Amino acid sequence: MKKSLVFLTGFMGSGKSTIGPLLAKQLGYGFLDVDELIESVEGKSIVDIFRERGEIYFRNIERKILIETVLSLSKFVVSLGGGTVTFADNLYLVKGSGILIYLKASPEVLLQRIKYKTDRPLLLDPAGNVLPENLLLERILSLLKIREPFYLQADFLVSTDDKDVDETVNEILKKLENKIA
Ligand SMILES: Nc1ncnc2c1ncn2[C@@H]1O[C@H](COP(=O)(O)OP(=O)(O)O)[C@@H](O)[C@H]1O
Numbered sequence: 001m002k003k004s005l006v007f008l009t010g011f012m013g014s015g016k017s018t019i020g021p022l023l024a025k026q027l028g029y030g031f032l033d034v035d036e037l038i039e040s041v042e043g044k045s046i047v048d049i050f051r052e053r054g055e056i057y058f059r060n061i062e063r064k065i066l067i068e069t070v071l072s073l074s075k076f077v078v079s080l081g082g083g084t085v086t087f088a089d090n091l092y093l094v095k096g097s098g099i100l101i102y103l104k105a106s107p108e109v110l111l112q113r114i115k116y117k118t119d120r121p122l123l124l125d126p127a128g129n130v131l132p133e134n135l136l137l138e139r140i141l142s143l144l145k146i147r148e149p150f151y152l153q154a155d156f157l158v159s160t161d162d163k164d165v166d167e168t169v170n171e172i173l174k175k176l177e178n179k180i181a
């Protein structure tokens, strides 16, 4: 059966939030970024939510928004957070409602894309500072090891390492042909 909901998953920095709106425009679909919705519902940044309430609180909000708002959308591209499909049975809920695409990037490319970013609490030190490059790469490698088995359950993956944003969008469009309503 053809679906009308497209989800982007992948590690932090893989490009979900960048590619999502461009893909939606090409498909004539709406666009939603789960992290942006969480920030607007909570009235604070992801960093502040993690700092003030902790990761489990964040995961429960993320899951509630997924179930109550996101899964019933139609003709939407949804950029998930990098941890969404790794928590509880979110992966199965997502796959049951739409097409899941894994935006894959190598650890080295991820490192280059995220090394100066301060908006991802899981990549900061306990004081909230950016990690030095060697420790950041270690963090990426250890998280990827746990998470990639989840990402690999996507309907298909697109490698983004050697592509610019437009090439990535075009490859997704090609792979989605005949699969969506
Ligand atoms: N080929 C590419 N695809 C996606 N993002 C890229 C690419 N090359 C560089 N970038 C940059 O990498 C970052 C990806 O961040 P973002 O889209 O927020 O990722 P995510 O939402 O997956 O964490 C952005 O700063 C984007 O400009």
Ligand SMILES: O=C(O)C1=C[C@@H](OP(=O)(O)O)[C@@H](O)[C@H](O)C1
Pocket: 010, 011, 012, 013, 016, 017, 035, 046, 080, 081, 082, 083, 084, 119, 120, 121, 122
């Ligand atoms: O990987 C994760 O657990 C997270 C990824 C982030 O989203 P991006 O993948 O869009 O950076 C955001 O949801 C939060 O910081 C947690």
Ligand SMILES: [Mg+2]
Pocket: 016, 017, 018, 035, 079, 080, 081
């Ligand atoms: Mg994002």
